[in-house]
Amino acid sequence: xxxxxxxxxxxxxxxxxxxxxxxxxxxxxxxxxxxxxxxxxxxxxxxxxxxxxxxxxxxxxxxxxxxxxxxxxxxxxxxxxxxxxxxxxxxxxxxxxxxxxxxxxxxxxxxxxxxxxxxxxxxxxxxxxxxxxxxxxxxxxxxxxxxxxxxxxxxxxxxxxxxxxxxxxxxxxxxxxxxxxxxxxxxxxxxxxxx
Amino acid sequence: xxxxxxxxxxxxxxxxxxxxxxxxxxxxxxxxxxxxxxxxxxxxxxxxxxxxxxxxxxxxxxxxxxxxxxxxxxxxxxxxxxxxxxxxxxxxxxxxxxxxxxxxxxxxxxxxxxxxxxxxxxxxxxxxxxxxxxxxxxxxxxxxxxxxxxxxxxxxxx
Numbered sequence: 084x085x086x087x088x089x090x091x092x093x094x095x096x097x098x099x100x101x102x103x104x105x106x107x108x109x110x111x112x113x114x115x116x117x118x119x120x121x122x123x124x125x126x127x128x129x130x131x132x133x134x135x136x137x138x139x140x141x142x143x144x145x146x147x148x149x150x151x152x153x154x155x156x157x158x159x160x161x162x163x164x165x166x167x168x169x170x171x172x173x174x175x176x177x178x179x180x181x182x183x184x185x186x187x188x189x190x191x192x193x194x195x196x197x198x199x200x201x202x203x204x205x206x207x208x209x210x211x212x213x214x215x216x217x218x219x220x221x222x223x224x225x226x227x228x229x230x231x232x233x234x235x236x237x238x239x240x241x242x243x244x245x246x247x248x249x250x251x252x253x254x255x256x257x258x259x260x261x262x263x264x265x266x267x268x269x270x271x272x273x274x275x276x277x278x
Numbered sequence: 279x280x281x282x283x284x285x286x287x288x289x290x291x292x293x294x295x296x297x298x299x300x301x302x303x304x305x306x307x308x309x310x311x312x313x314x315x316x317x318x319x320x321x322x323x324x325x326x327x328x329x330x331x332x333x334x335x336x337x338x339x340x341x342x343x344x345x346x347x348x349x350x351x352x353x354x355x356x357x358x359x360x361x362x363x364x365x366x367x368x369x370x371x372x373x374x375x376x377x378x379x380x381x382x383x384x385x386x387x388x389x390x391x392x393x394x395x396x397x398x399x400x401x402x403x404x405x406x407x408x409x410x411x412x413x414x415x416x417x418x419x420x421x422x423x424x425x426x427x428x429x430x431x432x433x434x435x436x
Binding site for chain 2: 163164165166167168169170171195197206231232233234250251252
């Protein structure tokens with residue numbers, strides 16, 4: 084459930100106790116919140132663009148291309164070992180990988196560490212990361228609009244299009260809702276996702 | 279009472295919020311070295327470099343609490359010897375993304391460097407090139423490590 088829906092629900096539950104002016108004020112605030120989230124979300128859905136292709140190496144030196152994942156819902160997570168907020172999300176993503184992988188879902192981590200694999204490998208081992216991680220670079224970041232803040236995660240639909248973008252720590256529930264919606268939408272059907 | 283015109287403004291306000299530069303703001307550290315510093319040959323001098331980080335951000339102190347965090351550092355290149363760099367006393371702050379408080383700096387602070395003018399250095403002005411390296415975050419994001427150059431001229435006296 085998106086936060087604005089929760090705001091709306093809480094508003095509906097409590098409206099019997101409120102005066103008309105307070106109801107209108109709260110209603111306006113809830114609507115503002117809804118529009119804030121919805122317009123950000125809808126803009127992503129309406130203007131859905133093809134996720135930029137890349138070719139990067141994983142920890143074993145194997146080449147990984149985004150197009151290898153076509154037909155799957157992909158959570159593409161830009162992160163770094165020095166990023167505290169990224170560490171908060173990684174266990175969620177590990178759980179999503181376990182929970183949804185049989186339904187055509189995959190997490191793909193893109194590390195933006197300048198120090199490369201010597202910094203990344205021990206970190207992945209320590210956390211027991213169960214999904215694939217590749218080493219990113221500035222070119223890849225630029226292709227995704229210039230990754231300034233970490234974590235930045237993109238949810239990519241089965242057609243390889245960016246359905247959602249989360250900048251900074253997001254809510255686990257929001258990720259799960261969006262993943263579920265994208266998994267329910269068959270490839271080629273762009274109507275179901277995030278409507 | 280909320281007028282109908284207010285409701286009409288909501289989509290515009292929402293669009294503004296979504297595209298607001300404030301939401302996409304990045305950390306900026308400004309660093310300033312003092313002018314008019316003098317030191318006699320063979321003696322030492324302490325120089326205070328002022329730094330200011332824009333509001334809403336914090337950066338890791340020189341002694342972060344976690345191994346994986348990138349510390350604040352100041353390094354110098356030039357004809358004077360860097361004897362010591364004294365970093366500001368950090369604050370211990372708790373953030374929602376970490377269980378433990380983090381050792382950080384916010385707002386304005388100073389970095390003090392003790393230089394020694396070696397006996398062999400020629401009297402006159404010398405240029406020192408410094409680099410302040412930091413990695414900053416806000417409440418829910420972290421930003422790529424950055425290096426800010428700082429240049430200073432010190433007059434060496436005979």
